[in-house]
Amino acid sequence: MSLFNVFDIAGSAMSAESVRLNVTSSNLANAQSAGGSETDTYRARHPVFSAVMHSLKADASSVGVRVDGIVESQTPMEKQYQPNHPLASEEGYIFLPNVNMVDEMANMISASRSYQSNVEVLNTSKQMMLATLRMGQ
Amino acid sequence: MAISFDKALGDFPSHLSLYGERSSLLAANIANADTPGFKARDIDFRSVLAKAGGEKMVMKTTHADHLGGSSAVSSPDFMYRIPTQPSVDGNTVDTQVEQAEFAQNAVRYQSTLTFLNSKFRGLRLAIKGNS
Numbered sequence: 259m260s261l262f263n264v265f266d267i268a269g270s271a272m273s274a275e276s277v278r279l280n281v282t283s284s285n286l287a288n289a290q291s292a293g294g295s296e297t298d299t300y301r302a303r304h305p306v307f308s309a310v311m312h313s314l315k316a317d318a319s320s321v322g323v324r325v326d327g328i329v330e331s332q333t334p335m336e337k338q339y340q341p342n343h344p345l346a347s348e349e350g351y352i353f354l355p356n357v358n359m360v361d362e363m364a365n366m367i368s369a370s371r372s373y374q375s376n377v378e379v380l381n382t383s384k385q386m387m388l389a390t391l392r393m394g395q
Numbered sequence: 396m397a398i399s400f401d402k403a404l405g406d407f408p409s410h411l412s413l414y415g416e417r418s419s420l421l422a423a424n425i426a427n428a429d430t431p432g433f434k435a436r437d438i439d440f441r442s443v444l445a446k447a448g449g450e451k452m453v454m455k456t457t458h459a460d461h462l463g464g465s466s467a468v469s470s471p472d473f474m475y476r477i478p479t480q481p482s483v484d485g486n487t488v489d490t491q492v493e494q495a496e497f498a499q500n501a502v503r504y505q506s507t508l509t510f511l512n513s514k515f516r517g518l519r520l521a522i523k524g525n526s
Binding site for chain 2: 260261268321
């Protein structure tokens with residue numbers, strides 16, 4: 259029954275969006291975690307989504323979402339001259355994470371909106387199924 | 396004289412399964428709203444219903460006593476949606492459009508259910524009589 263698939267699909271999307279929210283909150287939390295070198299400093303992370311076919315058929319209607327992995331952003335980091343900072347390098351520089359606050363806030367809103375629409379889908383499908391169960395009564 | 400559910404209920408059961416199929420397709424579109432390269436799909440209802448009106452798919456019977464078991468709607472063709480605002484990552488899902496379609500589909504499903512329920516009420520009345 260295809261209505262059961264909706265629960266799998268919307269569920270996979272909700273878990274993927276919550277991973278995205280998690281990653282965003284991690285980025286925002288670590289936005290000011292300075293480090294002594296480029297390798298030691300936190301890099302902004304981003305999840306990579308891909309569609310996953312539940313069935314082997316190419317024309318299957320049930321296409322869920324999977325988080326393929328988390329990638330670290332490769333944009334260059336901000337370098338600040340702060341010789342008094344305990345983590346400063348020999349030359350007196352500290353590195354700030356390459357987290358773009360504006361990007362992260364936009365990502366957060368988008369993830370929560372997507373999550374909400376999937377919850378809506380789930381609720382509607384549940385009502386449809388319950389109504390079907392009451393058929394003929 | 397036997398009550399044939401196929402004749403009594405008409406096309407409604409197959410419509411119901413079609414709407415169910417479509418709801419899972421639209422749910423997949425909404426779920427993949429953020430997946431790069433995902434192409435939104437939908438069912439062309441007009442063509443499916445036109446096909447259902449013309450030819451009926453009947454199960455193969457190998458014995459005279461077997462039931463035919465008709466399914467009025469053959470498996471629908473999935474078509475790719477034409478995007479109005481395709482995004483840079485190749486995704487063609489427009490969440491608002493999909494949500495509207497999903498809501499519409501749910502209402503159609505419910506109304507088909509209502510019709511089916513009234514069919515059942517009629518059958519029950521016929522069985523019980525006016526008691």
